Amino acid sequence: MRTLIKNGQVIDPANQIDGSFDILINNRKIEAVAPRGKVPASKIKDAQVIDAKDCVVAPGFCDMHVHFREPGHEYKETIETGSASAAAGGFSTVAVMPNTSPVNDSRSVTELILSQAKKTGLVNVLPIGAITRGLKGETLSDMGELKESGCIGYSDDGKPVMDSELMRRALEYSRMFDLPCIQHSEILDLTRGGCMNEGIVSTELGLKGMPVEAEDIMVFRDICLLQKTGGRLHVAHISSGGAVDLVRQAKAKGLPVTCEVAPHHFTLTEEACRSYDTNAKMSPPLRTDEDIELIKEGLRDGTIDMIATDHAPHDLADKQVEFSNACFGIVGLETALPLTLKLVDEKVITLQKAVDLLTQQPCRVFNLDKGTLGVGKDADIVIFNPDTQYTIDPAKFKSRSKNSPYKGWKVRGKVLHTLVAGKTVYSAHNE
């Protein structure tokens, strides 16, 4: 059974393609990418046809930072509901953070995640293993076993690895397995009890602030360690303009450091906390306009390698509480595309670059054979109309949780189809 995607504008940064092409899928793989109307008639005789008129056809998006809460907190999200959310957002591949219960610091949890993902059969779910056993920051996890069972990186995300000695050893040891250590960069001594960015808004609201220096210092420390240890450092959800600058300098020295930014850190500031809206409470916190400008500069010049959502589902019971008691984080998979396209509207980056940040770049950093429409590769494809305007309604999210600060935002850019290995896992027409 073949599928033909025709009449679309194909953007495939991995193969430097941007133009009117048709794509032929055969048996889970991409069989041909040909100029519009040029796929041989013999091959499309019985093919199922997807008309991508007015749409962009791109490699399925890859999000290297999500939380699916399974095992342990299935009331917030499961691998199944999270995968459905990913598919609806145009993502064909996601990497799930290990801060589940139990923590993913062993083969058994990694295998459980992979088996649940396989049972769900929607998107590619790639586990990230813990850097330290139980995320306790005390002893290194069995990084070799984690890699052998399917992990694609290591992180204690949600928490930083505070102990400098342990982080040094993690960077050293992970070198053996050539997987990145992903750091949630936060000096906890500086953020104790904090629940939003420290600044004029936290002062007015009487909320304990988390100073931006807490992020900068940790990024700087890790870069210093990296200089000594080698290994690969990936800075998760960068939110500070100063930290972007530190990564830029480190890259200029040729150090193996990469970083990601979440859409909320280039679309919202601390001002969103003013009404004590707990959907504006994240870690790292929403910062300032100046930080956003420096993040945009980092996206423009390539300092920031990729966009990742930090999709963090939380139930109403965890969010409909006093600001200081609320959980950190928001769901992001189903708003990532339109928020990223705002950068295109604002002429920060081109549409091609936007696709690049969601496809080829994350796969380059994590050595994944994804994020490309090359012939013979898995047919993981997203088809989206970049011009469709609509209003964000979290009630319609596929995610089990609806904690989004973007309710009511008028945006453009709508996913119409998501295919994983040639199979349609989301179609707006079925909604």
Place this chain on the structure above:
Amino acid sequence: MLLSTKSILGTKELTKQDIQQILDTAESFKEISTRAIKKVPTLRGKTIINLFFEPSTRTRTSFEIAGKRLSADVINISGSTSSTVKGENLIDTARNLEAMNPDILVVRHHCSGAPALLSQFVNSPIINAGDGTHEHPSQALLDLLTIRSHRGDLEGLKVAIVGDINHSRVARSNIKAMQTMGMKVRVVGPPPLIPVGLERLGVEVSHNLSEAIKDVDVVMVLRIQLERQNQGLLSSLREYSNYFCLTSETLAKARDDILIIHPGPVNRGIEIALDVMEGPRSLILNQVTNGVAIRMALFYLLLGENNANPN
């Protein structure tokens, strides 16, 4: 509506007209508390619930007396102060109370923003009786009433607020309210107790008490808590006192007619010397008296639309 807001969540939301009206109304209510029979029928048949999730004696009593002098039925509820108490309980509690048709909820809570959260889930007007380190609007209003009754007009007055500004909801409410009334605010304290970015709110920051109070009409002294020493924000209360205790010596360079106020409870001899506290410039007990009048005014103005003349 007599005020521009349905609830009193903070002084931030109050206009100059609102504040003037509250102060004028409170002024007219003061007399009731001096009568032999301290009760008027104004709010007869109205129910006020004091919902206090944080311990309080003076503020709760003040609200209770204010309600009772207006003939309202006042119920006091102390919520648990355990840190495990989550907002769902807060919201559930408030919704359950509301099902009994109260007319006003007076809420004190240890989390900043808790009254604002509640206001999204209940229809009754809410008076914030102090939320975390955010606001304590009735305290600021009674401070303004106290100052106004001694100075006549608030416009142009200079105030120094001394102490732990960082953790003070009284300071935040006063800064906003005073600025709205055209007063100039200076805060005084050691840098770790001054919140980030305060200058950007138009507040002058000083670390020298005797210099800072030279030209002010009012000095407001805040309570300092021993806890700050353990948090590394203070070296010791002893050293704090050396620099920031309001004494006759520090007052020597100040204006003779300076007004001294303190929201209480006072740490005698730590932030204010005993002789100053009990001296002729101190209005501390006056503030407490005015607190009842302010809270009567708030009840009246929030419920007043359906009510007769205060007298």
